[in-house]
Amino acid sequence: MRSDATADNVAHHFVDAAQQRDAATLGMWVFLVSELMFFGGLFTGYAYYRSTYDAAFAEASARLDILLGGLNTAVLLGSSLTMALAVRSAQLGESRNTARMLLATSVLGIVFLSVKAFEYAHKFHEHLVPGGTFRFNSPRADQVELFYSFYFVMTGFHALRLVIGFVILLLFAARAARGHFSKGYYAPVETAGLYWHFVDIIWIFLFPLLYLLGRHA
DSSP states (O other): OOOOTTGGGSOTTSSSHHHHHHHHHHHHHHHHHHHHHHHHHHHHHHHHHHHHSHHHHHHHHTTSOHHHHHHHHHHHHHHHHHHHHHHHHHHTTOHHHHHHHHHHHHHHHHHHHHHHHHHHHHHHHTTOSSSTTOOOOSTTHHHHHHHHHHHHHHHHHHHHHHHHHHHHHHHHHHHHHTTOOBTTBOHHHHHHHHHHHHHHHHHHHHHIIIIITTTTO
16 A cells, blocks of 8 residues: 555556656656767767868857857756746645746746747848758858758757757646645656756757857957
């Protein structure tokens, strides 16, 4: 017999909520390691070509809007704070505050995606999207196009992860508003927090790599 007060939220194959929480946390860490390997491959490829075509990549990087990139960095750092507050509220059994903090994190995610969409639109307008319409007046145009290929792939996959996180947070915010989480059952919010912080950390690496390195040149 389970003595846990939150037994209704414990799947049948777990002994208690603590075991279920440990399993969920481990599962999320395994998933994040796989994500780290995926982005690690992109970072490695970018680092190689950055060192090979340093001047061209610096020239291309200078066309990115550092103010918008910096704004998005601040937005995601703020979302990490609200996400941490959401997890803490869930641990304390404060359902309403948990819902509010999850919604605040979601709003900041929307702000980030809106700014990124504006950046993408501007790059389309400048014909800096790799492909048949790409235009860049430089003898290193092919290398510059390679930079923007990395830019769109890396930031695009990051944005996709953010959209997934946004949907998850909205679902959990609705559950929190209905009092689904408690002091004894908050594992879903905690694992969602791990995922969101990982997405934020990826951007912390993307911002200097894409926007800052070589800009002094």
